[in-house]
Amino acid sequence: MNTPAQYADATIATGAVIIELEHVDKFFDSFQALKDINLKVGRQEVVVVIGPSGSGKSTMIRCINRLEVHDAGRIVVDGIELTEDLRNIQEVRRETGMVFQSFNLFPHLSVIDNITLAPRLVRRVPKREADELAMQMLKRVKIPEQARKYPGQLSGGQQQRVAIARALAMKPKVMLFDEITSALDPEMIKEVLDVMEELAASGMTMIVVTHEMGFARAVANRVVFMADGEIVEVGTPEHFFTSPEETRTKQFLAQIL
Amino acid sequence: MTTLADRSPLPTRSRPAAVIWVRRNLLRTKLDVFLTVAFGAVGLLVLFHIFRFVFITARWEIVRVNLKLLLVGRWPVEHLGRIALVMITLGWWGGTIGGLIRAGQLRRGTADFDLRGWAKATDLGRRFGLLTATCLLILALSTTSGPWLLAAGTLTAALIGRWGGSKIRSMPLAPALFRLGGVVLLATPFILFLYLVSAVAFARWEGFLFNLTAAAAGIILCFPLGVLLALGRRSTLPLLRSLSIGYIEFVRGSPLYVLLLLANVSLEFFVPSALAPSKPVRAVITFTLFTAAYLAEIVRGGLQSVPRGQEEAAKALGLSPYRQMTRIVLPQALRNVIPAQIGQFISLFKDTTLAGLALGTFDLLSGGQAITQQDSFRGQGLIVESLVFVGFLFWVGSFTMSRESQRLERKLGVGTR
Numbered sequence: 001m002n003t004p005a006q007y008a009d010a011t012i013a014t015g016a017v018i019i020e021l022e023h024v025d026k027f028f029d030s031f032q033a034l035k036d037i038n039l040k041v042g043r044q045e046v047v048v049v050i051g052p053s054g055s056g057k058s059t060m061i062r063c064i065n066r067l068e069v070h071d072a073g074r075i076v077v078d079g080i081e082l083t084e085d086l087r088n089i090q091e092v093r094r095e096t097g098m099v100f101q102s103f104n105l106f107p108h109l110s111v112i113d114n115i116t117l118a119p120r121l122v123r124r125v126p127k128r129e130a131d132e133l134a135m136q137m138l139k140r141v142k143i144p145e146q147a148r149k150y151p152g153q154l155s156g157g158q159q160q161r162v163a164i165a166r167a168l169a170m171k172p173k174v175m176l177f178d179e180i181t182s183a184l185d186p187e188m189i190k191e192v193l194d195v196m197e198e199l200a201a202s203g204m205t206m207i208v209v210t211h212e213m214g215f216a217r218a219v220a221n222r223v224v225f226m227a228d229g230e231i232v233e234v235g236t237p238e239h240f241f242t243s244p245e246e247t248r249t250k251q252f253l254a255q256i257l
Numbered sequence: 258m259t260t261l262a263d264r265s266p267l268p269t270r271s272r273p274a275a276v277i278w279v280r281r282n283l284l285r286t287k288l289d290v291f292l293t294v295a296f297g298a299v300g301l302l303v304l305f306h307i308f309r310f311v312f313i314t315a316r317w318e319i320v321r322v323n324l325k326l327l328l329v330g331r332w333p334v335e336h337l338g339r340i341a342l343v344m345i346t347l348g349w350w351g352g353t354i355g356g357l358i359r360a361g362q363l364r365r366g367t368a369d370f371d372l373r374g375w376a377k378a379t380d381l382g383r384r385f386g387l388l389t390a391t392c393l394l395i396l397a398l399s400t401t402s403g404p405w406l407l408a409a410g411t412l413t414a415a416l417i418g419r420w421g422g423s424k425i426r427s428m429p430l431a432p433a434l435f436r437l438g439g440v441v442l443l444a445t446p447f448i449l450f451l452y453l454v455s456a457v458a459f460a461r462w463e464g465f466l467f468n469l470t471a472a473a474a475g476i477i478l479c480f481p482l483g484v485l486l487a488l489g490r491r492s493t494l495p496l497l498r499s500l501s502i503g504y505i506e507f508v509r510g511s512p513l514y515v516l517l518l519l520a521n522v523s524l525e526f527f528v529p530s531a532l533a534p535s536k537p538v539r540a541v542i543t544f545t546l547f548t549a550a551y552l553a554e555i556v557r558g559g560l561q562s563v564p565r566g567q568e569e570a571a572k573a574l575g576l577s578p579y580r581q582m583t584r585i586v587l588p589q590a591l592r593n594v595i596p597a598q599i600g601q602f603i604s605l606f607k608d609t610t611l612a613g614l615a616l617g618t619f620d621l622l623s624g625g626q627a628i629t630q631q632d633s634f635r636g637q638g639l640i641v642e643s644l645v646f647v648g649f650l651f652w653v654g655s656f657t658m659s660r661e662s663q664r665l666e667r668k669l670g671v672g673t674r
Contacts, residue, residue: 067569093575104570108588110365117584118574148365163570170574 009234015042018174018205019064024073026059026229033059034070035229041174044203048216048237051226052252057209060226061176064207065096078173094122097167101179103159105151105166111138112147115166123170130169137165141195157188161195168199175199177208213257217241225249310641319639320646321398323628327646328395330463330619336456340466341407343449348411349418350445356422362668364426384660391653446473460535463619465650467537471620472606475544479605482545483552484587490557501553508550513608516543517615540612548605555597559590592669599662603655610651621647 019041026034033056041047049057062068063075066082066089075082077092106114115134119125125133138144141161143154151159160180167175177196181189193215200206200219210216216223216237223240225233225248233246241257244250283293320327329340396404425438450470453462462470489501508516520539534542563586571581591598613623625647629640 065573067572090575090577093573096573098570098573100566100570102564102566104564104566106567106570106585106589108592118576121580121584122575166574 015044017041018043018078019207020074020076021060021064022074022076024060024063024070024075026056026063026068026070033229034063037073037229037231039224039231041205041207043173043205045221046200046206046208046219047222047224048220049207049209049224049226050211050213050216050252051232055226056229057226058178059229061098061178061207061209064174064176065093065098067098094170095173096176097170097172097174098176099160099163099167099178099180101182103151103156103163103183105159105163107151109150110147111149111151111154111162114151114162115169118166119169133169134165137169138162140168140198141165142191155188156184157191160184160188160192164192164195164199174205174207177206177210179209179211181210181212211256213241225252227252315642315645316637316639317398317642317646319628319634319642321400322633323624323631324395324398326464326628327621327624328464329466330624331461332457332463332466337403339453339456341403341410343453344407345410345414346445346449348413348415350442352415352418352420353422353425353442354418356419357425359419360423360426384664385657387653388657391650458535460537462537464624465621467612467618467620468606468609468651469654471537471541471544471609471612472602474541475548475605475609476602478541478545479547479549479552482549484556484591486549486553487556487560488582490553491560505550505553508547509554513543513547514611514615516547517611521616536616536618537612540609540616540618544605544609544612548601551601551604552598555594555601556590558597559592559594560586562593563589595662595666595669599658603658606654606658607651621650 017040019039021037021039024034024037025032035056037056037060039047039060049060051057059068063070063082064077070082078095080088080092082088082092105111106117109117112131112134115137116125116127116130119130119133120127135144135147138147141164143158143161146154146158146162151162154162163180180196181192184192189212193212196206196208196215197219208215208220218237220237222234223237224231225240225244225246227248233240233244233249235244240249241253244253284290325332329337332340392408396408399405425435459470486501486505489497490505492498492501517540520543521536524533524539533539567585567589568581571585576584610620610622612618613620617623619627625643626640628634629637629643
């Protein structure tokens, strides 16, 4: 196990490294969204990223599956470096599941078709097998009875759980969560967080951008605090919520807690 | 104490609802009374004149005598049997597809209504009543029993197809057979086309048959081209993008009539006349190229209406760029612009009449004008009867397309978003 000092270093992961960001910069025109980001994530680790809006949290995890293209530095996922090479990008995306704030389910496909689409097209799983897999995933997120419905017929919490099931059906090695409870009504947040807790307990490697401090405290192995495109402070939840060191961290925590 | 009923603003609450409705909506103020009376009088006068023309003064024998000429032009009589066979097969084909769609909706639980008895009959009447009435009208004008038999045969084939189509899925057939069936179903219109063309070259297709087939061919051919142009216009490759934009803007900036005239005269400059396509073929090519430009803009609107998150989700799942487009973005984009697409197709259907003017082909409209010059009808002012008939056929076709598009839109909207 790592020592507390090592937890505070973003470049030291617990266990074998699966995601590696080195000196990553990202610009939107002249605005610098990411400034020299260094982060290593180990297998089975749950890293929660917090910080004020506009701090680059989402941009950072969107760089990891190349929904955004970084301008400088290196990003390596499971030994594959993200470059212009489309095959590398596709391979990283296959191994990386992502869940979005606005669900982004495919409205023209039923729930089960949403889930089986990628396994069938990308992994070439036969239909029968893909359907079974989808039902397993739906059971895991506790809504197997909704399989034949369309996304528009489900509540927000149910839709977000389908989105999680859809990502899981690709059997990814890493899951990225981009503020997935921010668009939900308060009474639906818990059902989604429960699913994520179960997922963390099962040993999934997760990077979670969230404003749910309770979740960060209970589930995170490490908490990363970002502000103005930089990683300001990294540490265990305990360290983070009891004795943060940086002024910006203290200010942020004072505002939200 | 006053109750709610006592304070009712309507002193006429014991009167029937119809009387209340008339008072409220037609006779509320003096101005309303005046407008109602004035427009009512004008409306009645117009109706009276239409009624008198259609049932009393009009001399429909010009249409009756020339019915075959208007519908299929100078199609050789010995090959009329082929048209009959094609119509019966099309009836079966349409019925089968309808049955398949219905069975699919029932299986997925997206059949939004399950009508029975009287409700079902009125729904069918609303959808196909006008079409049926028009067919009956044409049948009534015909002088032989052939068309009646043909109509009965087509209807029977459609019903058989409808029944069979809804049962196919539950039959214990091998998947390969299903796929073969799908291919046959897709190929049917083309096979039928070849069957007709093998007897009478497309250059000699005339009358309403030309309008219908030119519109159908234009719709089928312009669709892929329009979608490709829309994608080209959004492409990141500068050459492809500027070519698409140039094409779209050029075509949209030119009147269709001018393009048709150009197609008529300019080809001779480039191609030896022996190799140049016939006039009806040139018309279809022009319609296709013209409508594709408009369709491209409609599809572009559809593409813009799909949220960016859809493409991102598809990317994040590892779908290839081609599949992101064909499986996720395009299906939603095309669905979102169904009304505009159908509108464009209706427009194309009516614009096929321009071919007669520009290229001198013999279509329903130019046929309708030509028959008034026949010896037995010349100089009798029968152009009105002829044009009314021509216009009516186009209206029935356009109106039916419009109604079915609204229905399609409603159906596809079920369970989405």
